Amino acid sequence: MLALLPPATLFVFLAPVLVGLAGTLLPAFGYLPAIGAHDLSLAPWRDLFAWPGFGSALRLTLSVGVLSSLLSLAGAVALVAMLSGTRAFGRVQSALAPLLATPHAAIALGLAFLLAPSGWIVRLISPEWTGWTRPPGDLVTIRDPYGLSLVAGLLTKEIPYLVLALAAALGQVPAQRLIACARSMGYSRGSAWLKLVLPQLWPQIRLPFYAVVAYSLSVVDQALVLGPGNPPPLAVLALRWFSDYDLARYLPASAAGTLQLGLVVAGLVICRLAEWGVGKAGRLWLERGRRSGAADWLLPVAAVPTGVVLAAGLLALLALAIWSFAASWPFPAALPLRWSLSAWAGAGERLQGSLGTTVLIAAAATAVALVLCVGCLEQEARRQRKPRNGLLWLLYLPLLVPQIAFLFGLQVALVRLRLDATLPAVIWAHLVFVLPYVFLSLADPWRALDPRLARSAASLGASPARIFFRVKLPILLRPLLVAAAVGVAVSVAQYLATVFAGAGRIATITTEALTLASGADRATIGVLGFTQTILPLLCYGLALTLPRIVFRHRRGLA
Known part of the structure; x- marks a missing residue:
């Protein structure tokens, strides 16, 4: 009986992905008999590329995905390098638990309450510091056209995830012994961590980082709350077309989902090539043996903004709780004037x-x-x-x-069944x-x-x-x-x-x-x-x- 469980397990979570990919790829090339599309063609791709906001949607997807992935990796590495081996590291891991447990959508909603022009941050500093007695109409802090608020939302979830992955990997590496050995040879603590510890941790956090890259390039739930609406990121555009009453939209939507898959695959290939390049440069850095202390000020410079982002995430969760009990909270009051369970x-x-x-x-x-x-x-x-x-x-x-690349195809299969x-x-x-x-x-x-x-x-x-x-x-x-x-x-x-x-x-x-x-x-x-x-x-x-x-x-x- 037990011998049947491994193949059954593989079937349970791989079959929907493979069937779903097939069910999305075929409509991307014009084949979806359910809506009368029987001929293979490139028309869905032409419709996708001809959409007026396609270029902006593609640029937004790439910029948000690349920026959030790199910043989350740098922030997590800096935080762990600064605190690993200290008592504070355990307290930080405990503080990050709520962010790890909270769904992406809830974090996004909380950040919207926190960062909006009428949000909690503006309320806390108004009118004393800003002079605002009404929410500023010309201030764009969420759903901005550059996707910066979306990047902030992604960082609040991805940094704790990578910190957890690094902490788990640290248990299998004699980090403190390596650092002590390097310091005895004149290296600073920061340099020792980057030169000796991080290269041994990377093979264990490679796949978690790849998952971060894939999610950042294809995020939907947080993009619906924090991302710009016109044009939206590519995955949100595909979702809109999949949800459209016009069934003909399914074909360019499938093309957008397939393109999303291609972007993720390309991103992972680039990551793998970057690993090779960074590995080569790292070996040269090690061989030269320079004992500069640049890492000791670079790591805090990266760790401080990371702490700010994580603190903002925790405040976002608190903002959700406060708004749920607020009966009257006019601007610019820092806290609700009346509390109630009416909501x-x-x-x-x-x-x-x-x-x-x-x-x-x-x-x-x-x-x-x-x-x-x-x-x-x-x-x-x-x-x-x-x-x-x-x-x-x-x-x-x-x-x-990317979920948008196979869930529509899975839905088609479920309809047939x-x-x-x-x-x-x-x-x-x-x-x-x-x-x-x-x-x-x-x-x-x-x-x-x-x-x-x-x-x-x-x-x-x-x-x-x-x-x-x-x-x-x-x-x-x-x-x-x-x-x-x-x-x-x-x-x-x-x-x-x-x-x-x-x-x-x-x-x-x-x-x-x-x-x-x-x-x-x-x-x-x-x-x-x-x-x-x-x-x-x-x-x-x-x-x-x-x-x-x-x-x-x-x-x-x-």
């Missing part, structure tokens, strides 16, 4: 339906992902054979392929993204379990099933719960997967929040955004607290 009461019906659906989808997708991942890891342990590196690339495939707009279809679409994160969260703790425990139980006559349920699962309860919390957070954050697989008829908290994002009812948006934030945090809290309760008399397990 929560008013959003009760909408919240009740979408919250129940969100929890059901997240719980189902996470449960299936846990069963498949645990089965694969147990099969791996019994065979005593670790998977090849190629499997890791397969796990990251759903994270590297008469599964579109059903909960099982949405759960499966979420599972495509939940499963890789659950596996990556659980794999290292499972593989680190001392095999002598199972051998000791077997020597006492315990069967493999009894060892699994009575030895392994209790010991690994905390990692299992943390992996489940990660799965729930990933599922709650899904927007495009819900829209396409649900055909726009299944509402979750995320789809409801983004539907209302352009509205004027900030209190209701705050309720939905704050609920998006609280749900994953509650799951993480349970994951950390429950083992302490269950194993309160067994210190080693708690």
Whole structure:
């Protein structure tokens, strides 16, 4: 039975991606029989290139993707290099947990409340410092034509993710010993970290960084809130055309999705070539042996803005909470004049339906992902054979392929199977993204379990099933719960997967929040955004607290 789980797992999360890509590529070249398009042609590409805002949309996509990816990598490296090996690093990781758990859409909504011309920052400094008694009409701080607010939104999510990846990789590298050795030879701490530690960390954070690049080049949820609307980024343009009542728009939309895939592939190839070039330059830098202290002032210069961005992200979450309880908050008051639960009461019906659906989808997708991942890891342990590196690339495939490039094709397949707009279809679409994160969260703790425990139980006559349920699962309860919390957070954050697989008829908290994002009812948006934030945090809290309760008399397990 266990032997069937690895191929079943690969099928569950790879089949939708491959089928979806085929279902998007064919319409991109004019073949979509469902709408009467039977002849292959380049007409969809001509329509895409002829759209008046295509050039601006393409430039915006590239500039936002490149800038946010590079800044997030530089910021994460600078922050970890400055703080690793100190007590402050643990506190910073704890402070970043809310940003890691919060969906991208909720972060974007909070930043919109924070950075808008009538937002919290302007309110805090007005009118004393600005003289403004009304929101400035000529100040563009969100949805700016250059996408800078979108870059800020991406940084608040990508930097914590890369910091977490670097922190995990640091556990496998003797960083402090390497730094001490280099300092004994006259190198500064910053230079030692960049010359000796970072090159050993890079192979372990390469795939997480590639996932950041892919997401930055194809972001939709944050772009709907923080990105410019006319022209929008390429992925948002494709989504608009996919949602258009004119079915003929599906063909240029598929071309835009295919182009989006090409941009991501090109971006990853360029990253790989850049690695080679930076590696060559780094070896020359090492061979020259110069002992300049430039890194010691460059790292703080990069770390300080990083801290500002992360602080802004935490303030954005606080702004969501405040707006959800604000009954009267006129400009330029720094805080609401009256507090009330009226927004929560008013959003009760909408919240009740979408919250129940969100929890059901997240719980189902996470449960299936846990069963498949645990089965694969147990099969791996019994065979005593670790998977090849190629499997890791397969796990990251759903994270590297732009969602807009395959979810429409997946929707076409679901329509043919008469599964579109059903909960099982949405759960499966979420599972495509939940499963890789659950596996990556659980794999290292499972593989680190001392095999002598199972051998000791077997020597006492315990069967493999009894060892699994009575030895392994209790010991690994905390990692299992943390992996489940990660799965729930990933599922709650899904927007495009819900829209396409649900055909726009299944509402979750995320789809409801983004539907209302352009509205004027900030209190209701705050309720939905704050609920998006609280749900994953509650799951993480349970994951950390429950083992302490269950194993309160067994210190080693708690």
